[in-house]
Amino acid sequence: MSKAVMIFKRFERFWHWGQATLVLLLMLTGLELHGSIKLFGFGESSNFHHWAGFIWSALVVLIFTWIFTTGEWKQFVPNKNGLDVVLRFYLYGVFIGEEHPHHMSAENKFNPLQRLAYLGVLFVLIPLQIITGLIFFFFPELRAAGLIEQIGLIAVVHTFCAYTLIAFLLVHLYLITLGRKLSSHLRAMLSGKESDDESNNY
Amino acid sequence: MNKSIALLVLLINCSSLSLASTAEPEPSLNQSVTSIVSTADHSSFEALNQEFDYAPDVTEACLECHTEAAKQVHKTFHWTWSKKVDGIEVGKAKNGFNNYCVSAKGNESCTQCHAGYGWRNEDFDLEAEENVDCLVCHDTTATYKKSAATSGHPYYEDKIIGGKLQKAVDLQYVATHVGKPARENCLACHANGGGGNGVKHGDTDLSLIAPEYELDVHMSPEKLDFSCQDCHSASEHKISGRYNDRKAFLDHQLNMGRASRQGNNVSCESCHSATPHNKRHIDIHTAKVACTSCHIPEMARGPYLTKLSWDWSTAGQTKDGKPFVEDKIFDGVEQHAYMSKKGTFTWGRNVTPEYHWYKGELKQMTLLDTIDPSQSPIDINPPTGSYSDPEARIWPFKVHKGKQPYDTELKRILPIKLYGRAGTGAFWTELNWEKALIAGAKLNNLEFSGSYNFIETNGYWPIKHMVAPANESLSCVACHSKNSRLNGLTDFYLVGRDSNRFVECFGALAIWGGLVGVVLHALMRIFTLRRRKSNNREH
Numbered sequence: 217m218s219k220a221v222m223i224f225k226r227f228e229r230f231w232h233w234g235q236a237t238l239v240l241l242l243m244l245t246g247l248e249l250h251g252s253i254k255l256f257g258f259g260e261s262s263n264f265h266h267w268a269g270f271i272w273s274a275l276v277v278l279i280f281t282w283i284f285t286t287g288e289w290k291q292f293v294p295n296k297n298g299l300d301v302v303l304r305f306y307l308y309g310v311f312i313g314e315e316h317p318h319h320m321s322a323e324n325k326f327n328p329l330q331r332l333a334y335l336g337v338l339f340v341l342i343p344l345q346i347i348t349g350l351i352f353f354f355f356p357e358l359r360a361a362g363l364i365e366q367i368g369l370i371a372v373v374h375t376f377c378a379y380t381l382i383a384f385l386l387v388h389l390y391l392i393t394l395g396r397k398l399s400s401h402l403r404a405m406l407s408g409k410e411s412d413d414e415s416n417n418y
Numbered sequence: 419m420n421k422s423i424a425l426l427v428l429l430i431n432c433s434s435l436s437l438a439s440t441a442e443p444e445p446s447l448n449q450s451v452t453s454i455v456s457t458a459d460h461s462s463f464e465a466l467n468q469e470f471d472y473a474p475d476v477t478e479a480c481l482e483c484h485t486e487a488a489k490q491v492h493k494t495f496h497w498t499w500s501k502k503v504d505g506i507e508v509g510k511a512k513n514g515f516n517n518y519c520v521s522a523k524g525n526e527s528c529t530q531c532h533a534g535y536g537w538r539n540e541d542f543d544l545e546a547e548e549n550v551d552c553l554v555c556h557d558t559t560a561t562y563k564k565s566a567a568t569s570g571h572p573y574y575e576d577k578i579i580g581g582k583l584q585k586a587v588d589l590q591y592v593a594t595h596v597g598k599p600a601r602e603n604c605l606a607c608h609a610n611g612g613g614g615n616g617v618k619h620g621d622t623d624l625s626l627i628a629p630e631y632e633l634d635v636h637m638s639p640e641k642l643d644f645s646c647q648d649c650h651s652a653s654e655h656k657i658s659g660r661y662n663d664r665k666a667f668l669d670h671q672l673n674m675g676r677a678s679r680q681g682n683n684v685s686c687e688s689c690h691s692a693t694p695h696n697k698r699h700i701d702i703h704t705a706k707v708a709c710t711s712c713h714i715p716e717m718a719r720g721p722y723l724t725k726l727s728w729d730w731s732t733a734g735q736t737k738d739g740k741p742f743v744e745d746k747i748f749d750g751v752e753q754h755a756y757m758s759k760k761g762t763f764t765w766g767r768n769v770t771p772e773y774h775w776y777k778g779e780l781k782q783m784t785l786l787d788t789i790d791p792s793q794s795p796i797d798i799n800p801p802t803g804s805y806s807d808p809e810a811r812i813w814p815f816k817v818h819k820g821k822q823p824y825d826t827e828l829k830r831i832l833p834i835k836l837y838g839r840a841g842t843g844a845f846w847t848e849l850n851w852e853k854a855l856i857a858g859a860k861l862n863n864l865e866f867s868g869s870y871n872f873i874e875t876n877g878y879w880p881i882k883h884m885v886a887p888a889n890e891s892l893s894c895v896a897c898h899s900k901n902s903r904l905n906g907l908t909d910f911y912l913v914g915r916d917s918n919r920f921v922e923c924f925g926a927l928a929i930w931g932g933l934v935g936v937v938l939h940a941l942m943r944i945f946t947l948r949r950r951k952s953n954n955r956e957h
Contacts, residue, residue, distance in 0.1 A: 249898075249913055249914060250913075250914065250917065251898070251899055251900050251914045251915065251917075257894075257895075258893070258894035258895045258898050258899075258914060259699075259893075259894050262699060262894070263699070266699075306939075310943060311942055311943060311946040312946065312950070313946075313947075313950055356702035356705060359705070360705065365806065366805075366910060366911060367910075367911050368910070368911035368916070371911050371913065371916070372918040372921050375917065375918070375921050375925070376921045376924065376925075378925075379921065379924060379925030379928055379929060380928060382925075382928075382929050383925075383928035383929050383931075383932040386929065386932045386933055386936060387932055387935075387936060390936040390939070390940065393940075
């Protein structure tokens with residue numbers, strides 16, 4: 217009988233899935249606003265995008281508050297040691313049935329590659345996306361105040377971040393299938409628990 | 419008790435009102451026109467109750483009481499057709515030209531619209547008070563018509579013009595039935611400018627006399643029933659609107675009410691304010707987009723066509739030695755496609771406008787300006803402004819495409835003598851370009867080298883009438899899409915239309931590359947897993 221370990225705390229799971237929903241909606245509506253797809257209609261997409269954007273902004277403030285007050289920020293400190301081992305696993309080891317080199321625990325959730333990726337996404341990409349989004353939304357007011365004249369550069373950065381986030385999401389979704397079983401990681405993000413013998417982080 | 423009496427009074431009032439309305443007689447052709455407007459019954463005035471055989475005599479009678487009226491009219495653009503802009507006199511009557519009959523001088527049929535009598539040549543007295551035509555604006559009988567042949571005088575005798583009987587005017591009847599100008603008075607000239615109904619503007623034609631609600635929400639008798647003056651407010655005969663020396667509106671004073679505009683300016687914001695939607699996502703547009711851009715989705719939205727192009731270079735052809743006219747169907751309406759006297763035309767209805775930055779003023783080119791023929795088409799009255807100009811906003815325009823004669827040596831647009839007797843050089847009589855251009859230049863006191871050709875010209879007409887109901891205004895994607903209506907305006911980033919090539923390439927690479935990588939990785943996993951499984955079975 218294996219021992220279940222609580223890896224993802226309740227609030228952590230809440231913000232993960234909340235963010236997942238919002239980001240998915242933002243991506244779809246954003247692509248429609250950008251003229252790439254047709255979905256709700258431009259007006260509705262604009263409306264959804266703005267609401268979802270503001271809720272996401274608020275959620276991200278909560279996330280950062282949580283991360284910094286609980287000391288969870290330590291999970292994101294880059295750890296260069298072992299990066300090559302993880303990369304070797306994804307590019308080779310996984311095909312010959314090797315075990316994942318990283319052992320997951322509540323204190324050390326992420327493998328070195330995850331640490332880097334999540335640091336970039338959560339601490340750079342998402343804040344940049346939200347800040348450019350807010351400037352975008354308040355552009356008429358900012359222009360009237362004489363603070364900014366053109367929105368082109370902000371728009372380009374916002375689009376760049378959006379594409380990066382979409383690419384990240386694709387890889388992120390694929391990597392959850394790399395648990396011991398296909399559904400292991402998904403189950404962990406739902407229940408918060410990984411059973412001890414499954415806690416090798418694939 | 420008091421309340422019930424009040425109610426009773428109210429009820430009686432209402433019923434008497436409804437009675438009055440049902441008792442109103444059916445309008446008929448012979449219906450007498452009331453002569454009582456404002457506080458005066460003009461039919462009771464002795465000065466007007468006499469036989470007139472000459473229209474300026476009526477003006478003299480008017481001026482007996484309205485002593486300042488002619489002096490006021492003399493100061494207005496309606497009268498001078500000329501304004502000093504940057505030191506140069508411009509306007510219909512001076513140096514100005516357009517894409518239609520080019521210049522007014524040398525073209526007496528143009529002066530039929532001038533609010534004065536007998537402007538046929540240089541000798542016209544702009545100072546004479548009796549030359550002011552009061553009746554053309556103040557006639558309420560619809561029997562007063564100006565004749566093309568007599569430079570602004572009405573028909574004094576019955577005449578057949580173009581197969582139609584033009585009845586002689588009864589000046590006494592008209593003079594005793596004057597009143598406030600109605601739409602018919604304004605539109606007689608403003609809808610027919612350029613040679614016929616709807617020719618010039620694209621948003622001003624005779625359908626505005628009684629438009630359906632769908633055609634014009636302000637002027638339709640079904641709802642608001644605005645007169646022209648409700649927006650084009652006037653004082654001392656000075657009517658608000660765009661003239662050569664003044665703007666139609668002051669854009670940096672968006673919320674100014676109509677009263678504080680001193681009769682100089684007229685704009686939607688005068689009544690609606692600059693942010694009338696109470697929805698932020700729409701109201702934020704108004705700093706850069708004019709109301710008209712969304713609320714007038716097409717031009718010539720009524721039953722009539724508007725002229726979109728006029729090519730003078732083909733004029734003068736004959737069939738069996740005779741001038742001819744060819745008609746075609748344009749958007750379901752038959753119109754002239756070719757006239758020997760005028761050249762080749764195209765027309766349109768429900769036409770998508772062009773969009774340009776505009777501050778309420780147009781830069782009018784004159785007959786004295788040098789043109790660069792290599793820069794054809796020449797913008798003869800372009801709107802100015804750009805994204806970074808806080809006074810400019812995006813406006814819908816009818817851009818009328820012209821092709822008109824110019825002096826290839828002196829590089830100037832050439833006026834044409836169009837109207838006149840044989841021997842005067844008039845093009846419409848002789849169909850001879852050389853003679854008509856020599857005569858036209860002479861009439862306008864311009865040099866002419868003798869060599870000419872034709873050049874393409876653009877005439878700009880801001881669209882501001884025929885406001886559609888709100889639910890028919892433009893949808894977001896009309897502008898926020900790849901084939902945006904604003905594709906001609908490239909000096910700003912427009913969501914849904916614009917993107918950065920490098921970011922798009924990066925995005926495609928990151929997303930499709932990521933997808934391909936993931937799929938390959940997954941396939942590889944499946945493949946190696948199967949091989950390992952079969953290996954295990956063999957062992």
